Amino acid sequence: MPLTLEDIARLSGVSRSTVSRVINHDPNVSETTRQKVQEVLDQIGFQPNLAAKGLVSGKTNIIGVVIPTNVIKIFSDPYFPLLLQGISASCNALGYFVMLWLSEPEYEHRMISQILHNGLIEGVIIASVPLRDSIVNSLVDSHIHFLMVGRHPLLDVSYLDVDNVQAARNAVMHLVHLGYKRIATITGDLDQISGADRFQGYLNALREAKLPFSQLLIAEGNYSEEGGYKAMQRLIKQKPEAVFIASDMMVYGAMRALREADLRIPEDIALVGFDDLSNSAKTNPPLTTVRQPISKMGNLAAEALIEMIETDSTEKKRIIVDTELVVRQSCGAYLSGAAVN
Amino acid sequence: MPLTLEDIARLSGVSRSTVSRVINHDPNVSETTRQKVQEVLDQIGFQPNLAAKGLVSGKTNIIGVVIPTNVIKIFSDPYFPLLLQGISASCNALGYFVMLWLSEPEYEHRMISQILHNGLIEGVIIASVPLRDSIVNSLVDSHIHFLMVGRHPLLDVSYLDVDNVQAARNAVMHLVHLGYKRIATITGDLDQISGADRFQGYLNALREAKLPFSQLLIAEGNYSEEGGYKAMQRLIKQKPEAVFIASDMMVYGAMRALREADLRIPEDIALVGFDDLSNSAKTNPPLTTVRQPISKMGNLAAEALIEMIETDSTEKKRIIVDTELVVRQSCGAYLSGAAVN
DNA sequence: ATCTCCAGTGGGAACGCTCCCAAACTTGCC
DNA sequence: GGCAAGTTTGGGAGCGTTCCCACTGGAGAT
Structure with missing residues (x-):
């Protein structure tokens, strides 16, 4: 049976009100009283009844x-x-x-x-x-x-x-700077704001780099592993040089599709992901991806x-x-020789 | 400002008590009153104050x-x-x-x-x-x-x-029936009851099959992907024919280790997992594993x-x-030819 | 017609807290 | 020493429910 304020009050020789003041750090309590009450409180490990507190004050935490x-x-x-x-x-x-x-x-x-x-x-x-x-x-x-x-x-x-637009733009620009021209994307769920924003970032980068935009290089992947897998299967036929994929989970699916098609990463297709999940450092090859904390x-x-x-x-x-582009091997930045072009 | 029981009472021309009875499905309310009140309740979308309810009755749901x-x-x-x-x-x-x-x-x-x-x-x-x-x-x-x-x-x-002991035993017996003799295990966290139980199931199966037990064939993997990876790296040196791995997550890590060592699944090492996560049907090869719902x-x-x-x-x-052993390809049950022996 | 009984209803008390106001006690100053 | 002002404390009211008891009125028995 939990104790109440009244119990604590009796035990410390003060009133219910004073105990309440001590608990709620009300400054209008003399130091000696405060210590006396706090001692009892600590010893009992008192927890005020949240329902009562919530009922009267609206504060429930x-x-x-x-x-x-x-x-x-x-x-x-x-x-x-x-x-x-x-x-x-x-x-x-x-x-x-x-x-x-x-x-x-x-x-x-x-x-x-x-x-x-x-x-x-x-x-x-x-x-x-x-x-x-x-x-x-x-x-x-x-x-x-x-x-x-x-x-x-x-x-x-x-x-x-996070600034999804800018982060995605930077990720794609990283691919641009590596010399890729034919850059595809696997988008997240476009009904999701993050999905739409990352897609917008992709578009911004293409425009900025004056690369042609093609509907064929865009596959919607709804943020799931399976979605990434299927989207990559569709993209493979378009022979993109690089793909920006809007979530690491989709990257895992995409990698599966690439393995099945016997395509090498990044030699045949370079990849950049988004999230930097803990497994993304351990994929084969390790994934270049946008880290969000x-x-x-x-x-x-x-x-x-x-x-x-x-x-x-x-x-x-x-x-x-803030996000940060974590450059590992899937983007081809560390390809022996140099970038593709 | 949320309404109270009293408000509903006024609106439906009854007392607070009767409204409370309707809300709590007390049978002592006449059908006509009940309907009248319920109508108001539904129309308002009334939600009783949980704090008050909890305070007086202890029922908070x-x-x-x-x-x-x-x-x-x-x-x-x-x-x-x-x-x-x-x-x-x-x-x-x-x-x-x-x-x-x-x-x-x-x-x-x-x-x-x-x-x-x-x-x-x-x-x-x-x-x-x-x-x-x-x-x-x-x-x-x-x-x-x-x-x-x-x-x-x-x-x-x-x-x-789930009956972890029995499920693990069945999984290992499946490997036994496929003819494997040198069966290793990657355990989960042994401080975790499930980890200890699955390990016990492995031991039970070995005893039942009269297979020798070797400390060298046991690697603790603490249920993480990384743990599975490292455990498998250790096990590879022991050249087991098959490994029972106490969670699918650890299997993923183990597969990574095997890929890096250029070992084929199941030809070089057969695997059985535990959980049947949704990705486990899509690994390469698809994973034989104990499904728990x-x-x-x-x-x-x-x-x-x-x-x-x-x-x-x-x-x-x-x-x-109940659990169920889902037989796919990682255990070698569908190897062309037949089982190993 | 009267009485009993019970289904149906209403309202007071209580849950344990906070808030507010008033009481009690201190302090400082004339 | 007395009074004002400030500091500290105590206790009543009230939050919105549920629970319980008491009351009402109609049905059925006599």
Whole structure:
């Protein structure tokens, strides 16, 4: 049977109010009283009842983390676990709790309603929202604190993101500088903002390098291993010299397709990926890829949301996290001889 | 501003108590009243305040899911996301919420205290606990409802598991029946119960087949891709004919080592894995492996825990989920010619 | 017609906390 | 020594539910 404030008060010879003040670091407590109470608190390992606290003050220290359905299908991608880990770690450090929703369409409506009205959730992090998902609109309307991981091009919301356009552009320019002319891409899910942005970066680089654009060199791969595999099978017929692939997971599939077709990387086709998952240093050959610090992004997202909650700020945050092109062997940068041209 | 029971009561011309009865499906409400109230409820999309409900009744419909630290390191293994997805799906369906802890040692003590005393958590699912972890002891002492995914050999607790010993034994016997004599194993983390159990299954099969046991044919691989890679590098020198590998993730690492050593699978070394991750059908060659229905296990775990909560049962559950050996090509079962001998 | 019984309903109390106001005690100054 | 002002403490009210008990009214038995 957990103890209450009243119990602690009796044990330390003060009132319920004073105990509450000590717990909440209210400065209006004399140092001697504070120490006396804190001692009892520590010894008992007292945890205030969150339901009671939440009921009266609205402060529960609980945030919601929402990952929409369509993404669950590609949960085999370590992106989400890593993000979750980052969020969880920062929440632990800051004394917050994580309530998780892997949203499924059939429950989505009820889920939103629960998040907004159950009186327990102080803020929401929502990751990888498809462009036309209505969840975001509901969140915007509700005025609950929330933060998207991945920007939203249409709505004025707080978000944390990498500059996907620029990062993709840089990756492709790296291929350009290595002398490749016929550069293809395997895109992510284009309904996903990140997918569309990385594709845009590819286009920007082609334009910048004055390389011709061809619809035939573009294959949509929906961010899955299987999608990368199939997309590469289609691309092979077009004989590209290099391919920019919008996620490492898709690269793994693409490599599988290339192995089956007996094509060498990078001699026959050079590859650049996106994510820098831990396995990407160990592929054969090691993968040149855009590193985004996924777990760190989880940290930052949680910290930003918690700051919004605690300052009750309505100002919209825009946090851009740096990426870095990690050059390994799949792009042909270290080919003996030189680049292709 | 969310509505309260009192508001609904006013809108439907009854009392707070009656609305509460309708919401909680209390039979002592006349059909006409019930319908009248339900209509208002549906139209508003009313969500009762969980904090208030939790405070007075202790019922919050929140369960905790705990995944201990050491496991987070191998979060790149899709096992945990899949399990989580299964748990989440069943909770959604049954109207429960999931509070997630990816526990880190530094916060572990506080975390347990929070789970047990914050008054919000009705039950806990805890996955992949290391043998000597103290969390489980705390949970046992606390009398909170909880269920382990993965049995605990020392404590009398509720759990859901596959029969790792038998499944591993069957996998190894499959290799035996194909005629292999010199069968090695790459174990998982032996501090993990599943790791120890699968290793025991390997030993049982050797004994049953009257094959000699050799310490040299055993390599510990700690469940990671990298661990599998290094373990296989060590094993190669022993020239085993076949290897039973305790997780598919480790198989991927092992395959990488074999590729680098220019050894063919299964002609030079036959492999059998454990998990049947979605990529395992697409390896080269496709992997023979023990299928465990991970997501389904998440479903069942959540459902079992919720049943324990709702019936307030103190009886310990033991749920064993069936596995199945999926025979593909890595074991050599379909080698042209026949088996090795 | 009266009484009993029970299904159906309403409202008070309580859950454990925070917030606010008032009380008590200190301190400093005339 | 007395008073104002400030500091510290205590306790009542209230958050939105559930639970319990009491009340109402209609059906059925006598």
